Amino acid sequence: ARATNETTERIISPQRLICYRETWYLDAWCHTRDGLRSFAVDGIREAHILDTAAKEITDRRLDEELAGGYGIFSGRAKxxxxxxxxxxxxxxxxxxxxxxxxxxxxxxxxxxxxxxxxxxxxxxxxxxxxxxxxxxxxxxxxxxxxxxxxxxxxxxxxxx
Incomplete structure (x- = not known):
């Protein structure tokens, strides 16, 4: 994460790419955190394809959970x-x-x-x-x- 300068390893199911303020983000189901997350593509250092099926999330749910609030850190509006x-x-x-x-x-x-x-x-x-x-x-x-x-x-x- 940029804020902490730490590298983490995540297992994710990619859902869609979003361009926001000239930066690309990958919306994905994060199996590690058991929830939807947005990842800055330029922050991803390595990627591997696993032999397990990806979890599919509907566009409606992605929008509800990731696009309800303001900005790239949106999530459901609180x-x-x-x-x-x-x-x-x-x-x-x-x-x-x-x-x-x-x-x-x-x-x-x-x-x-x-x-x-x-x-x-x-x-x-x-x-x-x-x-x-x-x-x-x-x-x-x-x-x-x-x-x-x-x-x-x-x-x-x-x-x-």
């Missing part, structure tokens, strides 16, 4: 993020699709409210923070707290 973008940023964000099931509307003051489902907040936080002072997390409070932690950590780099 919460909805509610974001408020300034009027200055609203035009750009309103033209983007963050998630197929997003809900959004313009406020009277020109600001833009965007609600998106997510399960893992890692990628979502990065996308929120790239908008800097033009966005505020309204809900849930846990996501807001995690964004504040990331901003505080970034500030430490600039105040040393």
């Amino acid at each position: 919460a909805w993020a509610k974001l408020k973008f300034t009027a200055a940023r609203a035009r750009w964000v309103a033209a983007e699709e963050w998630h197929p099931k997003q809900r959004a509307h313009l406020e009277e003051d020109g600001s833009y409210i965007l609600e998106i489902p997510y399960s893992d907040d890692r990628e979502l936080i990065g996308d929120i923070l790239r908008h800097g002072p033009e966005v505020k997390v309204l809900a849930p409070k846990e996501l807001r707290a995690r964004c504040k932690e990331q901003l505080a950590a970034a500030m430490k780099l600039y105040t040393r």
Whole structure:
């Protein structure tokens, strides 16, 4: 895994390839972890064909379990993020699709409210923070707290 710089061995049943943000991922049933997982293809160092039959998963189940939330770490949505973008940023964000099931509307003051489902907040936080002072997390409070932690950590780099 990139985050830990550790190599693991997995037995998987490949299901489909997905291109996401210019990176290829293999959606697969992981027999080692007994669940569906997405693997970055460029992170796979070796592959061997086994003499056992692969487990087949329907596209519907793959979508339900791997594509329900936000980003590549999606999985089933566990919460909805509610974001408020300034009027200055609203035009750009309103033209983007963050998630197929997003809900959004313009406020009277020109600001833009965007609600998106997510399960893992890692990628979502990065996308929120790239908008800097033009966005505020309204809900849930846990996501807001995690964004504040990331901003505080970034500030430490600039105040040393």
